Amino acid sequence: MKKLGVLTSGGDAPGMNAAIRAVVKAASHYHVEVMGIQVGFQGLIDGKIHKLTSQEVEDIADRGGTILKTSRSLEFMEETGRKKAFNRLKDLDIDSVIVIGGEGSLKGAEKLQKLGINVVGIPGTIDNDLAYTDYSIGFDTTLNTVLECIGKIKDTDYSHDKTTIVEVMGRYCGDLALYSALAGGGEIISTPERPLDLYSICSKLRLRMSSGKNDNLVIVTERMYDLQDLQHYIEKKLNISVRTTSLGFIQRGGNASAFDRVLASNMGVKAVELLMNGYSGLAVGMKENKMIHKELGCVNSEIADKQDKYRLLEKLLG
Numbered sequence: 001m002k003k004l005g006v007l008t009s010g011g012d013a014p015g016m017n018a019a020i021r022a023v024v025k026a027a028s029h030y031h032v033e034v035m036g037i038q039v040g041f042q043g044l045i046d047g048k049i050h051k052l053t054s055q056e057v058e059d060i061a062d063r064g065g066t067i068l069k070t071s072r073s074l075e076f077m078e079e080t081g082r083k084k085a086f087n088r089l090k091d092l093d094i095d096s097v098i099v100i101g102g103e104g105s106l107k108g109a110e111k112l113q114k115l116g117i118n119v120v121g122i123p124g125t126i127d128n129d130l131a132y133t134d135y136s137i138g139f140d141t142t143l144n145t146v147l148e149c150i151g152k153i154k155d156t157d158y159s160h161d162k163t164t165i166v167e168v169m170g171r172y173c174g175d176l177a178l179y180s181a182l183a184g185g186g187e188i189i190s191t192p193e194r195p196l197d198l199y200s201i202c203s204k205l206r207l208r209m210s211s212g213k214n215d216n217l218v219i220v221t222e223r224m225y226d227l228q229d230l231q232h233y234i235e236k237k238l239n240i241s242v243r244t245t246s247l248g249f250i251q252r253g254g255n256a257s258a259f260d261r262v263l264a265s266n267m268g269v270k271a272v273e274l275l276m277n278g279y280s281g282l283a284v285g286m287k288e289n290k291m292i293h294k295e296l297g298c299v300n301s302e303i304a305d306k307q308d309k310y311r312l313l314e315k316l317l318g
Protein backbone atom coordinates (compact mmCIF):
# COMPACT_ATOMS: atom_id res chain seq x y z
CA MET A 1 0.00 0.00 0.00
CA LYS A 2 1.42 3.39 -1.03
CA LYS A 3 -1.00 5.92 0.40
CA LEU A 4 -4.32 5.35 2.18
CA GLY A 5 -7.46 7.47 1.98
CA VAL A 6 -10.27 7.24 4.53
CA LEU A 7 -13.79 8.62 4.30
CA THR A 8 -17.11 8.46 6.10
CA SER A 9 -20.32 8.33 4.08
CA GLY A 10 -24.11 8.23 4.55
CA GLY A 11 -25.64 9.08 7.93
CA ASP A 12 -23.09 9.76 10.66
CA ALA A 13 -22.89 7.11 13.36
CA PRO A 14 -21.33 7.26 16.85
CA GLY A 15 -18.08 5.34 16.69
CA MET A 16 -17.10 6.53 13.22
CA ASN A 17 -14.46 8.71 14.88
CA ALA A 18 -13.10 5.75 16.82
CA ALA A 19 -12.81 3.91 13.50
CA ILE A 20 -10.97 6.85 11.90
CA ARG A 21 -8.59 6.92 14.87
CA ALA A 22 -7.94 3.19 14.56
CA VAL A 23 -7.28 3.47 10.82
CA VAL A 24 -4.82 6.33 11.28
CA LYS A 25 -3.05 4.67 14.22
CA ALA A 26 -2.76 1.30 12.48
CA ALA A 27 -1.51 2.90 9.26
CA SER A 28 1.05 4.88 11.20
CA HIS A 29 2.19 1.63 12.83
CA TYR A 30 2.96 0.36 9.32
CA HIS A 31 4.44 3.73 8.26
CA VAL A 32 1.68 4.37 5.72
CA GLU A 33 0.53 7.93 5.10
CA VAL A 34 -3.20 8.55 5.59
CA MET A 35 -5.26 11.14 3.75
CA GLY A 36 -8.57 12.20 5.29
CA ILE A 37 -11.24 12.59 2.62
CA GLN A 38 -13.80 15.13 3.84
CA VAL A 39 -17.57 14.96 3.26
CA GLY A 40 -17.79 11.39 1.98
CA PHE A 41 -17.80 10.52 -1.71
CA GLN A 42 -18.80 14.11 -2.56
CA GLY A 43 -15.65 15.43 -0.89
CA LEU A 44 -13.64 12.89 -2.83
CA ILE A 45 -15.12 14.17 -6.09
CA ASP A 46 -14.49 17.77 -5.02
CA GLY A 47 -10.94 17.06 -3.87
CA LYS A 48 -11.48 17.89 -0.20
CA ILE A 49 -8.55 15.80 0.93
CA HIS A 50 -5.84 16.49 3.50
CA LYS A 51 -3.16 14.60 5.37
CA LEU A 52 -4.46 13.08 8.62
CA THR A 53 -1.96 12.98 11.43
CA SER A 54 -1.94 10.79 14.52
CA GLN A 55 -2.22 13.95 16.61
CA GLU A 56 -5.45 14.96 14.89
CA VAL A 57 -7.16 11.73 15.89
CA GLU A 58 -5.71 11.43 19.39
CA ASP A 59 -8.79 12.53 21.31
CA ILE A 60 -11.70 11.65 19.05
CA ALA A 61 -12.60 8.05 19.96
CA ASP A 62 -15.46 9.07 22.22
CA ARG A 63 -16.99 11.81 20.05
CA GLY A 64 -20.20 11.21 18.11
CA GLY A 65 -20.59 12.30 14.48
CA THR A 66 -17.57 12.21 12.21
CA ILE A 67 -14.64 14.62 12.19
CA LEU A 68 -14.34 13.99 8.45
CA LYS A 69 -17.96 15.04 7.89
CA THR A 70 -20.20 13.01 5.62
CA SER A 71 -22.68 13.25 2.75
CA ARG A 72 -25.14 11.45 0.55
CA SER A 73 -23.59 12.10 -2.85
CA LEU A 74 -25.88 11.88 -5.86
CA GLU A 75 -22.93 12.67 -8.10
CA PHE A 76 -21.08 9.54 -6.97
CA MET A 77 -24.10 7.45 -7.99
CA GLU A 78 -23.26 8.38 -11.59
CA GLU A 79 -20.36 6.93 -13.54
CA THR A 80 -19.07 10.40 -14.42
CA GLY A 81 -18.93 11.34 -10.73
CA ARG A 82 -17.10 8.16 -9.86
CA LYS A 83 -14.58 8.78 -12.65
CA LYS A 84 -13.88 12.22 -11.15
CA ALA A 85 -13.38 10.59 -7.76
CA PHE A 86 -11.00 8.05 -9.29
CA ASN A 87 -8.97 10.80 -10.96
CA ARG A 88 -8.65 12.69 -7.66
CA LEU A 89 -7.18 9.59 -6.06
CA LYS A 90 -4.79 9.03 -8.95
CA ASP A 91 -3.65 12.69 -8.84
CA LEU A 92 -2.76 12.32 -5.16
CA ASP A 93 -1.20 8.88 -5.58
CA ILE A 94 -3.75 7.29 -3.23
CA ASP A 95 -3.97 3.63 -4.14
CA SER A 96 -6.14 2.40 -1.24
CA VAL A 97 -9.33 3.69 0.40
CA ILE A 98 -11.23 2.69 3.52
CA VAL A 99 -14.93 3.55 3.31
CA ILE A 100 -16.83 3.80 6.60
CA GLY A 101 -20.58 3.86 6.12
CA GLY A 102 -23.83 1.98 5.73
CA GLU A 103 -25.11 -0.38 3.09
CA GLY A 104 -25.30 2.39 0.46
CA SER A 105 -21.75 3.47 1.15
CA LEU A 106 -20.51 -0.10 0.85
CA LYS A 107 -22.19 -0.30 -2.56
CA GLY A 108 -20.28 2.84 -3.45
CA ALA A 109 -17.10 1.22 -2.09
CA GLU A 110 -17.63 -1.78 -4.35
CA LYS A 111 -17.96 0.50 -7.38
CA LEU A 112 -14.78 2.37 -6.44
CA GLN A 113 -12.95 -0.93 -6.16
CA LYS A 114 -14.12 -1.92 -9.62
CA LEU A 115 -12.40 1.20 -10.98
CA GLY A 116 -9.08 -0.20 -9.80
CA ILE A 117 -8.65 1.24 -6.30
CA ASN A 118 -7.90 -1.08 -3.37
CA VAL A 119 -10.92 -0.69 -1.13
CA VAL A 120 -12.02 -2.08 2.23
CA GLY A 121 -15.37 -1.18 3.79
CA ILE A 122 -16.21 -0.72 7.46
CA PRO A 123 -19.91 -0.92 8.44
CA GLY A 124 -20.87 2.35 10.12
CA THR A 125 -24.61 2.93 10.44
CA ILE A 126 -27.05 3.21 13.31
CA ASP A 127 -29.54 1.14 11.29
CA ASN A 128 -27.71 -2.22 11.67
CA ASP A 129 -29.13 -3.17 8.29
CA LEU A 130 -26.08 -5.04 6.98
CA ALA A 131 -26.84 -8.72 7.31
CA TYR A 132 -23.27 -10.02 6.99
CA THR A 133 -22.25 -8.47 10.32
CA ASP A 134 -24.01 -8.88 13.67
CA TYR A 135 -23.35 -5.25 14.52
CA SER A 136 -22.50 -2.10 12.64
CA ILE A 137 -20.70 0.78 14.33
CA GLY A 138 -23.22 3.16 15.92
CA PHE A 139 -26.06 0.73 16.48
CA ASP A 140 -25.23 0.04 20.14
CA THR A 141 -24.91 3.72 21.05
CA THR A 142 -28.19 4.56 19.34
CA LEU A 143 -29.93 1.62 20.95
CA ASN A 144 -28.84 2.92 24.34
CA THR A 145 -30.05 6.41 23.48
CA VAL A 146 -33.41 4.99 22.42
CA LEU A 147 -33.69 3.03 25.67
CA GLU A 148 -32.83 6.08 27.72
CA CYS A 149 -35.55 8.09 25.98
CA ILE A 150 -38.07 5.27 26.27
CA GLY A 151 -37.33 4.99 30.01
CA LYS A 152 -38.25 8.64 30.43
CA ILE A 153 -41.42 8.26 28.39
CA LYS A 154 -42.39 5.22 30.46
CA ASP A 155 -42.18 7.22 33.70
CA THR A 156 -44.75 9.71 32.51
CA ASP A 157 -46.89 7.02 30.82
CA TYR A 158 -47.08 5.09 34.07
CA SER A 159 -48.01 8.18 36.06
CA HIS A 160 -50.85 9.06 33.69
CA ASP A 161 -51.91 5.58 32.58
CA LYS A 162 -51.18 6.59 29.00
CA THR A 163 -50.28 4.67 25.89
CA THR A 164 -47.47 6.05 23.73
CA ILE A 165 -46.36 5.27 20.21
CA VAL A 166 -42.60 5.72 19.85
CA GLU A 167 -41.11 5.85 16.38
CA VAL A 168 -37.44 4.93 16.08
CA MET A 169 -35.01 5.08 13.16
CA GLY A 170 -33.69 2.15 11.17
CA ARG A 171 -34.74 3.01 7.64
CA TYR A 172 -36.05 -0.37 6.41
CA CYS A 173 -34.53 -2.41 9.25
CA GLY A 174 -36.37 -3.09 12.50
CA ASP A 175 -33.33 -3.80 14.68
CA LEU A 176 -33.52 -0.63 16.77
CA ALA A 177 -37.16 -1.39 17.60
CA LEU A 178 -36.53 -5.11 18.04
CA TYR A 179 -33.54 -4.77 20.37
CA SER A 180 -35.29 -2.01 22.34
CA ALA A 181 -38.18 -4.36 23.01
CA LEU A 182 -35.79 -7.21 23.84
CA ALA A 183 -34.17 -4.90 26.39
CA GLY A 184 -37.53 -4.19 28.00
CA GLY A 185 -38.24 -0.92 26.25
CA GLY A 186 -41.59 -1.62 24.62
CA GLU A 187 -44.53 -3.98 24.87
CA ILE A 188 -45.84 -3.99 21.33
CA ILE A 189 -43.50 -3.67 18.39
CA SER A 190 -43.97 -3.36 14.67
CA THR A 191 -40.99 -3.60 12.32
CA PRO A 192 -40.51 -3.99 8.57
CA GLU A 193 -39.57 -7.64 9.25
CA ARG A 194 -42.68 -8.27 11.38
CA PRO A 195 -45.21 -5.55 10.55
CA LEU A 196 -48.48 -5.27 12.44
CA ASP A 197 -51.59 -3.80 10.87
CA LEU A 198 -53.64 -1.24 12.81
CA TYR A 199 -56.18 -3.84 13.81
CA SER A 200 -53.52 -6.13 15.32
CA ILE A 201 -51.93 -3.28 17.27
CA CYS A 202 -55.35 -2.49 18.80
CA SER A 203 -56.03 -6.16 19.59
CA LYS A 204 -52.71 -6.43 21.42
CA LEU A 205 -53.38 -3.22 23.32
CA ARG A 206 -56.90 -4.35 24.22
CA LEU A 207 -55.51 -7.58 25.63
CA ARG A 208 -53.00 -5.73 27.78
CA MET A 209 -55.62 -3.28 29.00
CA SER A 210 -57.99 -6.12 29.90
CA SER A 211 -55.27 -7.48 32.17
CA GLY A 212 -55.06 -4.11 33.92
CA LYS A 213 -52.03 -2.60 32.14
CA ASN A 214 -53.03 0.88 31.02
CA ASP A 215 -49.61 2.36 30.27
CA ASN A 216 -48.34 0.68 27.13
CA LEU A 217 -45.55 1.49 24.78
CA VAL A 218 -45.92 0.74 21.09
CA ILE A 219 -42.58 0.93 19.34
CA VAL A 220 -42.52 1.20 15.55
CA THR A 221 -39.82 1.56 12.90
CA GLU A 222 -39.84 4.78 10.91
CA ARG A 223 -41.54 4.96 7.50
CA MET A 224 -44.13 2.30 8.34
CA TYR A 225 -47.10 4.42 9.39
CA ASP A 226 -48.53 7.88 9.24
CA LEU A 227 -48.12 8.38 12.99
CA GLN A 228 -51.10 10.72 13.34
CA ASP A 229 -53.37 8.26 11.55
CA LEU A 230 -52.12 5.44 13.77
CA GLN A 231 -52.67 7.49 16.92
CA HIS A 232 -56.19 8.54 15.91
CA TYR A 233 -57.11 4.99 14.90
CA ILE A 234 -56.10 3.59 18.31
CA GLU A 235 -57.79 6.44 20.19
CA LYS A 236 -61.05 5.90 18.35
CA LYS A 237 -60.99 2.12 18.45
CA LEU A 238 -60.06 1.78 22.15
CA ASN A 239 -61.49 5.01 23.44
CA ILE A 240 -58.23 6.00 25.12
CA SER A 241 -55.90 8.93 24.68
CA VAL A 242 -52.59 8.17 23.01
CA ARG A 243 -49.33 10.11 22.78
CA THR A 244 -46.89 9.93 19.90
CA THR A 245 -43.16 10.62 19.99
CA SER A 246 -40.80 10.36 17.06
CA LEU A 247 -37.32 10.27 18.57
CA GLY A 248 -35.73 11.75 15.44
CA PHE A 249 -32.13 12.89 15.19
CA ILE A 250 -31.45 12.72 18.89
CA GLN A 251 -30.84 9.04 18.10
CA ARG A 252 -27.92 9.68 15.78
CA GLY A 253 -25.75 11.93 17.94
CA GLY A 254 -23.95 11.49 21.22
CA ASN A 255 -20.73 9.99 22.53
CA ALA A 256 -20.04 6.49 21.31
CA SER A 257 -20.65 3.64 23.75
CA ALA A 258 -17.72 1.52 24.93
CA PHE A 259 -19.01 -1.31 22.72
CA ASP A 260 -19.01 0.87 19.61
CA ARG A 261 -15.57 2.26 20.37
CA VAL A 262 -14.07 -1.19 20.79
CA LEU A 263 -15.89 -2.52 17.72
CA ALA A 264 -14.72 0.46 15.66
CA SER A 265 -11.16 0.05 16.91
CA ASN A 266 -11.13 -3.61 15.94
CA MET A 267 -12.64 -2.90 12.54
CA GLY A 268 -10.34 0.03 11.77
CA VAL A 269 -7.20 -1.94 12.53
CA LYS A 270 -8.47 -5.02 10.68
CA ALA A 271 -9.27 -2.94 7.58
CA VAL A 272 -5.72 -1.56 7.47
CA GLU A 273 -4.23 -5.00 8.01
CA LEU A 274 -6.26 -6.47 5.15
CA LEU A 275 -4.95 -3.78 2.81
CA MET A 276 -1.40 -4.25 4.10
CA ASN A 277 -1.69 -7.93 3.26
CA GLY A 278 -2.76 -7.17 -0.28
CA TYR A 279 -6.48 -7.79 0.07
CA SER A 280 -9.11 -5.55 -1.52
CA GLY A 281 -12.84 -5.52 -2.28
CA LEU A 282 -13.73 -6.67 1.23
CA ALA A 283 -15.83 -5.42 4.11
CA VAL A 284 -14.95 -6.14 7.72
CA GLY A 285 -17.57 -7.28 10.17
CA MET A 286 -18.25 -9.14 13.38
CA LYS A 287 -20.05 -12.48 13.51
CA GLU A 288 -20.59 -14.40 16.75
CA ASN A 289 -18.04 -12.21 18.51
CA LYS A 290 -15.32 -12.81 15.96
CA MET A 291 -13.91 -10.38 13.43
CA ILE A 292 -14.70 -11.47 9.88
CA HIS A 293 -14.37 -10.13 6.35
CA LYS A 294 -16.51 -10.71 3.30
CA GLU A 295 -16.47 -9.69 -0.32
CA LEU A 296 -18.18 -6.35 -0.87
CA GLY A 297 -20.24 -7.92 -3.66
CA CYS A 298 -21.65 -10.50 -1.22
CA VAL A 299 -22.30 -8.24 1.76
CA ASN A 300 -24.63 -6.11 -0.28
CA SER A 301 -26.92 -8.96 -1.21
CA GLU A 302 -27.04 -10.95 2.05
CA ILE A 303 -30.43 -11.04 3.80
CA ALA A 304 -30.52 -11.17 7.58
CA ASP A 305 -32.21 -14.03 9.38
CA LYS A 306 -33.75 -12.54 12.52
CA GLN A 307 -35.98 -15.52 13.41
CA ASP A 308 -34.12 -16.29 16.65
CA LYS A 309 -34.46 -12.78 17.96
CA TYR A 310 -38.18 -12.60 17.14
CA ARG A 311 -38.77 -15.98 18.79
CA LEU A 312 -37.03 -14.68 21.89
CA LEU A 313 -39.22 -11.59 21.80
CA GLU A 314 -42.39 -13.69 21.60
CA LYS A 315 -41.35 -15.43 24.81
CA LEU A 316 -40.63 -12.14 26.54
CA LEU A 317 -43.73 -10.27 25.47
CA GLY A 318 -46.16 -13.16 25.51
Ligand SMILES: Nc1ncnc2c1ncn2[C@@H]1O[C@H](COP(=O)(O)OP(=O)(O)OP(=O)(O)O)[C@@H](O)[C@H]1O
Pocket residue numbers: 009010011012041071072073074076077078101102103104105106107108109111124125126127171
Ligand atom coordinates in the same frame (compact mmCIF):
# COMPACT_ATOMS: atom_id res chain seq x y z
N1 LIG B 1 -25.45 1.89 -5.79
C1 LIG B 1 -24.57 2.84 -5.48
N2 LIG B 1 -23.56 3.15 -6.33
C2 LIG B 1 -22.68 4.12 -6.03
N3 LIG B 1 -22.70 4.82 -4.89
C3 LIG B 1 -23.66 4.57 -4.02
C4 LIG B 1 -24.64 3.55 -4.24
N4 LIG B 1 -25.50 3.53 -3.19
C5 LIG B 1 -25.05 4.49 -2.35
N5 LIG B 1 -23.95 5.10 -2.81
C6 LIG B 1 -23.22 6.22 -2.21
O1 LIG B 1 -23.20 6.10 -0.80
C7 LIG B 1 -23.83 7.23 -0.22
C8 LIG B 1 -24.45 6.87 1.09
O2 LIG B 1 -25.47 5.90 0.88
P1 LIG B 1 -26.82 5.93 1.77
O3 LIG B 1 -27.43 7.29 1.68
O4 LIG B 1 -27.63 4.79 1.33
O5 LIG B 1 -26.32 5.80 3.25
P2 LIG B 1 -25.67 4.55 3.99
O6 LIG B 1 -24.24 4.44 3.63
O7 LIG B 1 -26.51 3.36 3.77
O8 LIG B 1 -25.72 5.04 5.49
P3 LIG B 1 -27.00 5.24 6.42
O9 LIG B 1 -28.09 4.34 5.91
O10 LIG B 1 -26.53 4.90 7.78
O11 LIG B 1 -27.36 6.68 6.32
C9 LIG B 1 -24.80 7.68 -1.32
O12 LIG B 1 -25.20 9.01 -1.14
C10 LIG B 1 -23.94 7.52 -2.54
O13 LIG B 1 -23.01 8.55 -2.66
Ligand SMILES: O=P(O)(O)OC[C@H]1O[C@](O)(CO)[C@@H](O)[C@@H]1O
Pocket residue numbers: 011072102125126127169170171222252
Ligand atom coordinates in the same frame (compact mmCIF):
# COMPACT_ATOMS: atom_id res chain seq x y z
O1 LIG C 1 -30.07 12.36 7.63
P1 LIG C 1 -31.13 11.96 6.70
O2 LIG C 1 -30.65 12.06 5.29
O3 LIG C 1 -32.42 12.63 6.93
O4 LIG C 1 -31.38 10.41 6.91
C1 LIG C 1 -32.19 9.83 7.87
C2 LIG C 1 -31.91 8.35 7.80
O5 LIG C 1 -30.57 8.15 8.20
C3 LIG C 1 -30.54 7.21 9.23
O6 LIG C 1 -30.52 7.94 10.44
C4 LIG C 1 -29.30 6.40 9.18
O7 LIG C 1 -29.29 5.75 7.99
C5 LIG C 1 -31.82 6.40 9.07
O8 LIG C 1 -32.16 5.71 10.24
C6 LIG C 1 -32.78 7.49 8.66
O9 LIG C 1 -33.82 6.95 7.91
Ligand SMILES: [Mg+2]
Pocket residue numbers: 010102103104125127129171
Ligand atom coordinates in the same frame (compact mmCIF):
# COMPACT_ATOMS: atom_id res chain seq x y z
MG1 LIG D 1 -28.24 2.75 4.79
